[in-house]
Amino acid sequence: MIVTKNNLTRIIPLPSVLQGKQLRENMHMLDVKVELAKEIDALEIWAKIAPGQRIAVAVANQGTNNLVEMVKLLIIRLRSAGAKPFIVPAIDNGRGLSADEQRDVLKKIGITEKEIGAPIYSTMETILIGESPKGIPVFIDRYAYEADGIIVLNRTKFHGGFSSDYKSGLRRRITIGLGKQSSVSMCRSYGSTHISENIAEVARFIIQATTFLFGIAVIENPYHEITHIKLVTSQGL
Structure with a gap:
């Protein structure tokens, strides 16, 4: 390596370099369909879904592993309860x-009506349902608002030390995904430095003011492997 100091050029030998290998524990590969079924069966709110109810399942474009399988299973379980599920895009817009x-x-990413077995209702139209305690106007997707129940699915990357991170991810999906461009604009206009607080506040308002049933947090490690699936009711958010 050539270095220059005090206008003098010197050649300094590079230190020895050794080849390394990154080691990590072998992660337990989660059986996603089995785990999701367990979470669904353990959820008491499931019994509140009545035959004929229209249930909106909000899905994002996060490219989660096994996303299609999870959504298909959820649709099947909703249909078995007599509900009429449909998909609404909940994309960071x-x-x-x-x-x-x-x-x-x-x-x-594989989410089509034919593959999932349920219709997809996509719109940019939102409904103003009120204002948060801070005075932020709160909007929500029209189809989701008109549904008898709302379920939100979101992927979260796990970071050590942030045990509640999956909840903040669900709140963001509720606010930004279901609120569309209207919510993006409102949360930013009320202070970009407080946008995380604004998102959480708006999400809580939506949860309380609508027919929100539960959220599904799909937690991945840095290697894009699903390690946990958590179903969270409105009380948990």
Whole structure:
């Protein structure tokens, strides 16, 4: 290596370099369908879903491993309870995607009506349902608002030390995903430095003011492996 100091050039030998290998524990590969079924069966709120109810399942474009299988299982379980489930895109819409573009985004990750076995209702139309305690106008996807129940699915990357991170991820999906561009604009306009607080506040308002049933937090490690699945009711958020 050549270095220059005090206008003098010297050649300094590089230290020896050894080849290394990153070691990590072998992660237990989660049986996603079995784990999700366990979580669903353990949820008491499931008994509150009545035959004929229209249930909105909010799905994002996060490319989660086994996403299609999880959504299909959820749709099957909802149908077995007599419900009429449908998909609504819950995409981070900072880029201002149209309704058709959001549908296309889901298609690219395998979420289609044929594959899932349920209709996909995509719209940019939102309903103003009130104001948060801070005075932030709260919006929600029209189809989700008109549903008899709302379920939100979200992926969270696990970071050591942040045990509640999956809950904040679900709140973001509720606020930004279901609120579309309207919520993005409102949360930013009330202070970008407090946007996390604003998102949480708006999410809590939506949970209380709508027919929100539960959220599904899919937790992945840095290697894109699903390690946990948590179903969280409105009380848990």
